[in-house]
Amino acid sequence: MALVPLVEYGDAPPAVRAVYDDIKATRNVDWINNFWKALAHDPATLARVWAESKQVMAQGALDARTKEMIYIAVSVTNDCEYCIHSHTAAARTKGMTPQMFHELMAVVALANANNRLANGYRVDVDERFRSPLAP
Amino acid sequence: MALVPLVEYGDAPPAVRAVYDDIKATRNVDWINNFWKALAHDPATLARVWAESKQVMAQGALDARTKEMIYIAVSVTNDCEYCIHSHTAAARTKGMTPQMFHELMAVVALANANNRLANGYRVDVDERFRSPLAP
Amino acid sequence: MALVPLVEYGDAPPAVRAVYDDIKATRNVDWINNFWKALAHDPATLARVWAESKQVMAQGALDARTKEMIYIAVSVTNDCEYCIHSHTAAARTKGMTPQMFHELMAVVALANANNRLANGYRVDVDERFRSPLAP
Amino acid sequence: MALVPLVEYGDAPPAVRAVYDDIKATRNVDWINNFWKALAHDPATLARVWAESKQVMAQGALDARTKEMIYIAVSVTNDCEYCIHSHTAAARTKGMTPQMFHELMAVVALANANNRLANGYRVDVDERFRSPLAP
Amino acid sequence: MALVPLVEYGDAPPAVRAVYDDIKATRNVDWINNFWKALAHDPATLARVWAESKQVMAQGALDARTKEMIYIAVSVTNDCEYCIHSHTAAARTKGMTPQMFHELMAVVALANANNRLANGYRVDVDERFRSPLAP
Amino acid sequence: MALVPLVEYGDAPPAVRAVYDDIKATRNVDWINNFWKALAHDPATLARVWAESKQVMAQGALDARTKEMIYIAVSVTNDCEYCIHSHTAAARTKGMTPQMFHELMAVVALANANNRLANGYRVDVDERFRSPLAP
Numbered sequence: 001m002a003l004v005p006l007v008e009y010g011d012a013p014p015a016v017r018a019v020y021d022d023i024k025a026t027r028n029v030d031w032i033n034n035f036w037k038a039l040a041h042d043p044a045t046l047a048r049v050w051a052e053s054k055q056v057m058a059q060g061a062l063d064a065r066t067k068e069m070i071y072i073a074v075s076v077t078n079d080c081e082y083c084i085h086s087h088t089a090a091a092r093t094k095g096m097t098p099q100m101f102h103e104l105m106a107v108v109a110l111a112n113a114n115n116r117l118a119n120g121y122r123v124d125v126d127e128r129f130r131s132p133l134a135p
Numbered sequence: 136m137a138l139v140p141l142v143e144y145g146d147a148p149p150a151v152r153a154v155y156d157d158i159k160a161t162r163n164v165d166w167i168n169n170f171w172k173a174l175a176h177d178p179a180t181l182a183r184v185w186a187e188s189k190q191v192m193a194q195g196a197l198d199a200r201t202k203e204m205i206y207i208a209v210s211v212t213n214d215c216e217y218c219i220h221s222h223t224a225a226a227r228t229k230g231m232t233p234q235m236f237h238e239l240m241a242v243v244a245l246a247n248a249n250n251r252l253a254n255g256y257r258v259d260v261d262e263r264f265r266s267p268l269a270p
Numbered sequence: 271m272a273l274v275p276l277v278e279y280g281d282a283p284p285a286v287r288a289v290y291d292d293i294k295a296t297r298n299v300d301w302i303n304n305f306w307k308a309l310a311h312d313p314a315t316l317a318r319v320w321a322e323s324k325q326v327m328a329q330g331a332l333d334a335r336t337k338e339m340i341y342i343a344v345s346v347t348n349d350c351e352y353c354i355h356s357h358t359a360a361a362r363t364k365g366m367t368p369q370m371f372h373e374l375m376a377v378v379a380l381a382n383a384n385n386r387l388a389n390g391y392r393v394d395v396d397e398r399f400r401s402p403l404a405p
Numbered sequence: 406m407a408l409v410p411l412v413e414y415g416d417a418p419p420a421v422r423a424v425y426d427d428i429k430a431t432r433n434v435d436w437i438n439n440f441w442k443a444l445a446h447d448p449a450t451l452a453r454v455w456a457e458s459k460q461v462m463a464q465g466a467l468d469a470r471t472k473e474m475i476y477i478a479v480s481v482t483n484d485c486e487y488c489i490h491s492h493t494a495a496a497r498t499k500g501m502t503p504q505m506f507h508e509l510m511a512v513v514a515l516a517n518a519n520n521r522l523a524n525g526y527r528v529d530v531d532e533r534f535r536s537p538l539a540p
Numbered sequence: 541m542a543l544v545p546l547v548e549y550g551d552a553p554p555a556v557r558a559v560y561d562d563i564k565a566t567r568n569v570d571w572i573n574n575f576w577k578a579l580a581h582d583p584a585t586l587a588r589v590w591a592e593s594k595q596v597m598a599q600g601a602l603d604a605r606t607k608e609m610i611y612i613a614v615s616v617t618n619d620c621e622y623c624i625h626s627h628t629a630a631a632r633t634k635g636m637t638p639q640m641f642h643e644l645m646a647v648v649a650l651a652n653a654n655n656r657l658a659n660g661y662r663v664d665v666d667e668r669f670r671s672p673l674a675p
Numbered sequence: 676m677a678l679v680p681l682v683e684y685g686d687a688p689p690a691v692r693a694v695y696d697d698i699k700a701t702r703n704v705d706w707i708n709n710f711w712k713a714l715a716h717d718p719a720t721l722a723r724v725w726a727e728s729k730q731v732m733a734q735g736a737l738d739a740r741t742k743e744m745i746y747i748a749v750s751v752t753n754d755c756e757y758c759i760h761s762h763t764a765a766a767r768t769k770g771m772t773p774q775m776f777h778e779l780m781a782v783v784a785l786a787n788a789n790n791r792l793a794n795g796y797r798v799d800v801d802e803r804f805r806s807p808l809a810p
Contacts, residue, residue, distance in 0.1 A: 002257045003358060003371075003538045033264070035249075038256040041538075042372035048460065049252065049379075052453060056245045061234040066201055067242050073208045074246035076660040079349055079754055082253035083246065084660065085264040088678060092267050098679075099196040101268060102717035105660045107202050109724075110191045111209035111218065113653035114170075117184065118217035120616040120624065120645045121173040122137045129168070129220040132227050133236060133408045133446075138628060138808045139638075176808075177642035183730065184649075187723060211390040214484055214619055219390065223408060233409075237447035240390045244454075248383035255346040255375045257354065268678045268716075272527045273673045273763060274773075303534070305519075308526040311673075312777035318592060319522065319784075325588065326515045331504040336471055337512050343478045344516035349754055352523040353516065355534040362537050369466040371538060377472050380461045381479035381488065384440075387454065388487035391443040392407045399438070399490040402497050403506060403543045403581075481795040484619055489795065493543060503544075507582035510795045514589075518788035525751040525780045527759065542797045573804070575789075578796040589792065596785045601774040606741055607782050613748045614786035622793035623786065625804040632807050639736040641808060647742050650731045651749035651758065654710075657724065658757035661713040662677045669708070669760040672767050673776060 007040035015043045019050050026054055033086060065094040073108050142175035150178045154185050161189055168221060200229040208243050277310035285313045289320050296324055303356060335364040343378050412445035420448045424455050431459055438491060470499040478513050547580035555583045559590050566594055573626060605634040613648050682715035690718045694725050701729055708761060740769040748783050 009020055009032065019040075020032050039046040057067050068091035075083035088101065096104075144155055144167065154175075155167050174181040192202050203226035210218035223236065231239075279290055279302065289310075290302050309316040327337050338361035345353035358371065366374075414425055414437065424445075425437050444451040462472050473496035480488035493506065501509075549560055549572065559580075560572050579586040597607050608631035615623035628641065636644075684695055684707065694715075695707050714721040732742050743766035750758035763776065771779075 002259055003354075003536065004256060004368075005536075005539055031263075033261045034258050035253055038258045039252065041368065042376070044460070045252075045372060045376050048376075048457060049249065052245060052457065053249070055449070055453065056238075056241045060238050061232060062204075062238045062242075066204070067238070069197075069201070070205060070208045070239060070242045071246045072660075073205045074212050074243055075250055076656050077209050077212045078247065078250045079659045080250035080253050081662065082258045082260055083250050084662065084678075085260045085267065089264045089267040097196060098268050098716065101678075102720060103191075103195050103197045103202070104205060105657060106191045106717070106720050106723075107197075107205045108209055108660060109653035109656050110187060111206045112213065112656045113649035114184065114188070115210055115213045115215035115218050116616050116649050116652045117174065117180075117645060118170055118215050119619045120612075120648060121139060122621065122624065123169050123173045123217045124137055125217055125220045126168045128166075129224045131408060131410075132220065132224040133233050134410055138624075138641075138806060140806075140809055176638065177646070179730070180642060180646050183646075183727060187727065190719070190723065207390075211386050214389045216392065219392065219408075233446065236408075237450060240387060241447070241450050241453075243390060244383035244386050247386045248379035251346050251379050251382045252375060254349045255342075255354065255378060257351065266678060266680075269680055272529055273671065273759075273776075274526060275671075275674055301533075303531045304528050305523055308528045309522065311773065312781070314595070315522075315777060315781050318595065318781075319519065322515060322588060322592065323519070325584070326508075326511045330508050331502060332474075332508045332512075336474070337508070339467075339471070340475060340478045340509060340512045341516045343475045344482050344513055345520055347479050347482045348517065348520045350520035350523050352528050352530055353520050355530045355537065359534045359537040367466060368538050373461075373465050373467045373472070374475060376461045377467075377475045378479055380457060381476045382483065384454065384458070385480055385483045385485035385488050387444065387450075388440055388485050391409060393439050393443045393487050394407055395487055395490045396438045398436075399494045401543065401545075402490065402494040403503050404545055477795075481791050484794045486797065489543075489797065503581065506543075507585060510792060511582070511585050513795060514788035514791050517791045518784035521751050521784050521787045522780060524754045525747075525759065525783060527756065542799055544796060571803075573801045574798050575793055578798045579792065585792075589789065592785060593789070596778075596781045600778050601772060602744075602778045602782075606744070607778070609737075609741070610745060610748045610779060610782045611786045613745045614752050614783055615790055617749050617752045618787065618790045620790035620793050622798045622800055623790050625800045625807065629804045629807040637736060638808050643731075643735050643737045643742070644745060646731045647737075647745045648749055650727060651746045652753065654724065654728070655750055655753045655755035655758050657714065657720075658710055658755050661679060663709050663713045663757050664677055665757055665760045666708045668706075669764045672760065672764040673773050 002034075002038060004038055004041050006034055006037035008037065012040060013043065016040045016046060019043075019046050022054075023050060035082065035086065065091060065096055068094055069096060069100070069104050072104060073111075076105070076108050077112060137169075137173060139173055139176050141169055141172035143172065147175060148178065151175045151181060154178075154181050157189075158185060170217065170221065200226060200231055203229055204231060204235070204239050207239060208246075211240070211243050212247060272304075272308060274308055274311050276304055276307035278307065282310060283313065286310045286316060289313075289316050292324075293320060305352065305356065335361060335366055338364055339366060339370070339374050342374060343381075346375070346378050347382060407439075407443060409443055409446050411439055411442035413442065417445060418448065421445045421451060424448075424451050427459075428455060440487065440491065470496060470501055473499055474501060474505070474509050477509060478516075481510070481513050482517060542574075542578060544578055544581050546574055546577035548577065552580060553583065556580045556586060559583075559586050562594075563590060575622065575626065605631060605636055608634055609636060609640070609644050612644060613651075616645070616648050617652060677709075677713060679713055679716050681709055681712035683712065687715060688718065691715045691721060694718075694721050697729075698725060710757065710761065740766060740771055743769055744771060744775070744779050747779060748786075751780070751783050752787060 206222045
């Protein structure tokens, strides 16, 4: 029960079509999924969110499949039904096997449980764990 | 400001020492971090949580470093300070570089943003995304 | 798939009818939405939640439309489908335009992303930001 | 207890200085707050997050003060200490009075409570609330 | 690092003193905890939140200790440090033993884990579980 | 719209059947609910989650009905539709009355509201509330 009707390619203004075309080209697909068709009511948001997603989800120091699984972990924790479905599909096309998905779910469940134990007991951070990224 | 004092090895009953010893052996370290010392007030929980963590975080279809990064993604989304520090340290020992961490944060931020856009606009799941794990 | 059947006006005890009447009078409408019909199984909760909602959402230092948009921001962050629909409808009757809604969603998405970046990097609060409401 | 040291202007590479300069110019301030100094370890993220924040938080159909209050509502719901402090300070410079802040908190508390009541009772969305943004 | 200074009894206006007096009388204590002293900047919110808390947390079909433990379960899930400390202290005065607290934490952790598994796998609700509260 | 098909008893491998049999025997029921049939795709997770659930939810210092209500409080706060339905049904079989459920919801709503007030005002923990579980 979407709050807005979807903006189809044929009805879209040029700025929206340009984004749709780039989505298709970048992903090598011939269709646009509903997320973008809903955002298209606000072309500035559509362009910004797509540019950001394209940059952040691209292969980098982390491979694209790992990024999809991190995205799923967040989406499950936040319970975003749309994102769970769309990014599980994306991860599948990038080689995530069912066994990888099961292990992903097991880690997500474990982290959610242990987050609460650490916060509930108000455990102080060990001195040795401080500043792990400091040069 | 922990709710409970920490249970040190010297003061621990045998059931707790057995878990502490297994933590040290499994991780090849010579100390126990505060999380386990807080849980040790309830030996049944300590044993269960450690057994589960050991099994879930082990190398499998997903490598141990990827699992640590998924764990961090959840901990950042839930804002568990203890878990962010301890698992960032763990991921570092398993080879996560600062650049990998930055990309991890960027994906976590993007997913949290887009989860809200998808939920806020109440976007319906595309038919093509259904049941992506079905055989 | 509600957990309880809805309590319709004709079947409601006097204490519930009194709240229903006040909702209609306050909002100048001739119907009662499902939220109140579900709460009506517990007349004490119904009366308390309505009294609180009436007081908090009324025009004050903040106008009623701004309050509705703040309510939507929280509901999107928590993913409350019912509240997103009902308060978007309420905000619309108070003059929220589609463009305002799009900007509201963009701020909600940005804040959710940046909340995670600030928490993930464990950024310390700047000295200059402390106690901004102190007299 | 930040995970990374802060990148000061004097130590920053040109790409980071350019963002710092734009932050100062846009906000008409002579200092950089810690959030940006932490992100600066990843210049691509710094530039992207700043560009997005600048665009989204600017005056539009919603005024800048209302946007700051929406941002605070999300940050309180997610419990981001840094963001609560920094955006309450920002909202104060844009004219938010203490009374406005109190009303903002009251709406945030009410929405968080009622979100749980609606979800807990699994209340079905009223037919009349559907598609409130449809043209 | 509170956003507001605390309102002490000696500096409080009569409307605030009346609430402080009722808190002391209801709880049979001779001091006021910080939560109320912060809310006191907005006397209307102070009075409303206290009235609601007094009513909801009182002995009813559920005993007061069970209510405190439910309150803790929510506060741990949301990571409210203040509320975890204050309501654990309250539950202690109402007879919660350390063992009860450990079991409470174990259930909270389990529920947080299983919530994510159910949402992550998108498990459909069994027909037999529908409308469990229907008369 | 589950991500995986359900594993029925007749199609299940022996390791899964053993868990199904133990669920039936422990709960004295003759059917398996969907949660377990979805997890059964990963027999290791199925066995681990069931063993943990069985241990944690059993009668202890807290009675089983109280544990179910704590579980519901978490599930409502996280908005897990499946868990709300299944554990409300379970609590009903253990004697939770509709009035108890209404009071449970009222406490959950109150805690969610007050958690945000305490975090929003950044209220410092009172010295007297520290370490309430210390011996």
